[in-house]
Every structure is written in C-alpha cells, then in structure tokens.
Amino acid sequence: MEEFTTFEQNEFSLCVRVRERLPELLDGFLDAVTAEAIRAHLATCYQCSRDFRELQQTVRLVESLPFVEPVRDHAPAIMAAIERQSGHSFQTPVVEMETEGTLRFSFLPRTTNGLKRHFLSAAALGLFDALAAVA
C-alpha cells in the first residue's frame, strides 16, 4: 500500500504518482486502501480525473469494436482442406436440421456420375408428379 492521503507540499508530484497508478486502478490491481486513496484524489483533481476518464473511454472504445464479418463462408474450403490432409472423405451436407439434440444431414453425391443420378432421379420424380397431376 502506498500513502496517497498525506498532504504533499508539491501537489504536482502527487499527481504524477497518482497517474502512474491509474492503469492499475482501472484493472483492479490495487489493494483497497490504495485504490480508495487514489479515488479520493481523483474526486478533487480535475486533471487526474480527466486522465482516468480518458483511460476508461479508451478501453471502452476498444472493447466495443464490432465483429468483423468474413464476406464468404469459409467452411467448404476448410472441410476440403481437412479432407485433403487427413484423407477422410466428407460429404457436403445440404440440409441440416437440429432436432431434439440430433443432427440430420442429407448429402449430395460426391462423384460426377452420382450427381447425374441424383439430379436425374429428382427430375424423374418431378415429371412423375406432373403427369400424375394432369391425369
């Protein structure tokens, strides 16, 4: 604990000592008695209290910086890189539903022929539905 409460003939040197401790006051690193003594000084010293207020404002400005949003979804590239590196085969989930703690995925086929079959079967089903509606 430092003594900040005794009267100092040189007020300037007291202010210098107080300002040295302001970052610690801000971070809560000071013991209760020292913190209280500095707060008492701040209540009477315009310049020191202004310094402390600016320090608080600076931290608040930094902490209130907004999220920086990536403009694209990096997940496909990440999963592809993991697949290349690990040799694991991933399928690309195109539908995801989170229900009662379970995940359900549907997958696009990964091969060209598989994709063709996927879309052909989807087209065939659509055609069947259309014909059924006409009939």
Next chain:
Amino acid sequence: MAPTDAALVQRTLRGETAAYNVLVQRYQRQVYSLIYRMIGNADDAGDLLQETFLRAYGALASFRQDASFLTWLYKIASNLSIDHMRSRRTHGALSLDFEVEEGREPAADRSSSPEDTVVRGAVAEIVHHAVLNLPARYRVVVVLRHLRGLSIDEIAEELQIPSGTVKTHLFRAREMLRERLRPVLDMETDGRVHHV
C-alpha cells in the same frame, strides 16, 4: 435443441465427420474476427482461419470435454496469428518480446478488401486502425486482454512472457491508444459522440 460442442466433438471423433462442419459453421465468424483484429489483413485472416480449424481437427482427441471449444479455438488462432506476425515482420529472427523499436509503428494493411468495408462507422474504423497501428507486441496484449477477455496471467502463459512484461505492454499500449484516439475522446467529452 442444438447439439452441444462436446457432443459434436464426440461425433467427429467417432467418425461422423459432418459434425465437424457444424462446429466450423458455428464458430468461424468469431475466430475470423479475432484473427483479423490481430493481423489486419483479410486474405491472411482467411488462411489462418483455415489453419486454425485444421490444427483443431488434428488435435481433437486432446480437447478436454469440460473446456470451452471456442476458447480452445481462440487459443490456437491467437498462437497462429502471433507466429504469423513474427514471420512477417522478422522472418523468425526476433522474438515478439523485443522486435519493435520504441516509437516505430508498423504500417497497417490499409487495402480496402470487402472485409474492410464491414468495419462500419467512422469511429469504429479510427479505433480499428489505432489498434492495428500499435507495435505488434502491444497489439497482441490489447487484443488478448480487451477482445478475448484474458487475464494478465493468462496472457503471460499464452505468450510465455512474465506477467510484469504483459502489464507494461498493456499500460503503454493503452497510453498510445489514448493519444491516438484523442480526437474521438474529445468528441465524446463534448457530447458529439456517445458510442461506437
């Protein structure tokens, strides 16, 4: 109800690899933001984001199930960002501890990528560039302390430097920021700006 991170990790470890995709989707924004604030370059941030999830995937078996997955990702991302800054600035020759001369400012990457435009608002942009223009050793502690919310001791452990050094860097960094943000602080005092 969405599955917990721990459940998704378990499923990934059991071979349900699509579960990892959910974790990537869930946390890529937060991790990207942290990396971008540290290094200030959108392309490099994208690369480091990918590397972060690759490293995490490779070490998934060592992840403690009772820990926070996001905190674990943040730690990996921070270390990669620090390594990146070291290699970019010094080609690995100097330590982050001593690399920056007093008063010398690294040039921030001011290329206006699409990501840059996401940093909206004049005040936020001023603050962003003030942080980015801090010497690397100061910028790291500011980001870890004020954007990741780590304690002084946690930062010291992560950077492998003494707590006293972390404190000194943090105090000096905030003094530099205070000087550079003076126009904004004056505006706030005058009541012209109330928030970012």
